[in-house]
Amino acid sequence: MRIAVLGGTGEIGEGFALHWAEKHHIRIGSRKVDKAEAAAERFNETLAIFGRKGDIQGFDNRTAAEEADVIILTIPYEHVSGVIDFVRPVLSDQNIVSPVVPMTRGEYFEYNTPARGSAAQEIQAMLPEGMNVVAAFHTVASRRLCSLDPAFQCDVMICGDDRRSKEVIIDLTNEIECLRPLDVGPLALASTIESLTPLLLNIAVLNHLKDPSIKVL
Numbered sequence: 767m768r769i770a771v772l773g774g775t776g777e778i779g780e781g782f783a784l785h786w787a788e789k790h791h792i793r794i795g796s797r798k799v800d801k802a803e804a805a806a807e808r809f810n811e812t813l814a815i816f817g818r819k820g821d822i823q824g825f826d827n828r829t830a831a832e833e834a835d836v837i838i839l840t841i842p843y844e845h846v847s848g849v850i851d852f853v854r855p856v857l858s859d860q861n862i863v864s865p866v867v868p869m870t871r872g873e874y875f876e877y878n879t880p881a882r883g884s885a886a887q888e889i890q891a892m893l894p895e896g897m898n899v900v901a902a903f904h905t906v907a908s909r910r911l912c913s914l915d916p917a918f919q920c921d922v923m924i925c926g927d928d929r930r931s932k933e934v935i936i937d938l939t940n941e942i943e944c945l946r947p948l949d950v951g952p953l954a955l956a957s958t959i960e961s962l963t964p965l966l967l968n969i970a971v972l973n974h975l976k977d978p979s980i981k982v983l
């Protein structure tokens with residue numbers, strides 16, 4: 767598949783690129799092509815250090831999205847609508863994945879409930895009719911994902927309304943050996959998984975834990 771990682775120059779985008787690049791064509795998207803190309807080159811070099819071979823290329827966000835089968839929105843919540851507006855002309859039948867968490871940091875990290883209930887539902891409302899959002903990966907810490915450490919094992923809670931789209935993302939999650947996909951229900955429940963991220967970050971700060979993630983026992 768062709769997987770577009772929009773905002774893939776950032777923290778968690780790298781993790782997806784490194785894990786999926788051996789089996790898929792990874793299209794790193796950015797507001798700036800040269801930044802995306804530099805990131806893609808860096809990620810290919812990292813793969814080579816681990817003795818892996820990958821196919822990672824850099825593009826502007828719209829070009830990355832245009833040819834993709836799957837688009838993952840690795841963009842901070844406050845900037846997602848701008849990126850969707852920019853790529854909208856090329857959106858048609860791609861599977862859209864949202865790991866996006868709307869939260870703020872004051873004394874503690876807090877989940878900021880969007881008007882439609884969750885970031886995933888907000889994103890769904892921005893898309894052309896017929897496209898489906900799958901919410902996933904909110905509780906996977908980027909540093910652990912990027913480490914390619916096989917000892918790291920965690921669960922990925924996944925919400926979505928369209929069975930076929932959800933299965934595509936469940937299969938992609940299964941391809942990352944450290945992750946186990948768990949179906950959590952429809953998109954209407956996405957706030958339940960998005961709000962776990964501020965919980966994890968508060969646990970990290972208050973208990974001096976580094977990059978906590980979630981495993982259901």
Ligand SMILES: NC(=O)c1ccc[n+]([C@@H]2O[C@H](COP(=O)([O-])OP(=O)(O)OC[C@H]3O[C@@H](n4cnc5c(N)ncnc54)[C@H](OP(=O)(O)O)[C@@H]3O)[C@@H](O)[C@H]2O)c1
Nearest residue numbers: 773775776777778796797840841842845866867904907908
């Ligand atoms: N980091 C984690 O551990 C983690 C875990 C689970 C979920 N998430 C979620 O995943 C998403 C990405 O997180 P991240 O930590 O990877 O974010 P990040 O590194 O802060 O940013 C990702 C990318 O967003 C793009 N961006 C920044 N400002 C923008 C703007 N004004 N307009 C358009 N694009 C902009 C940048 O790409 P360009 O400059 O190249 O355009 C940047 O590299 C967030 O929604 C977060 O809640 C993160």
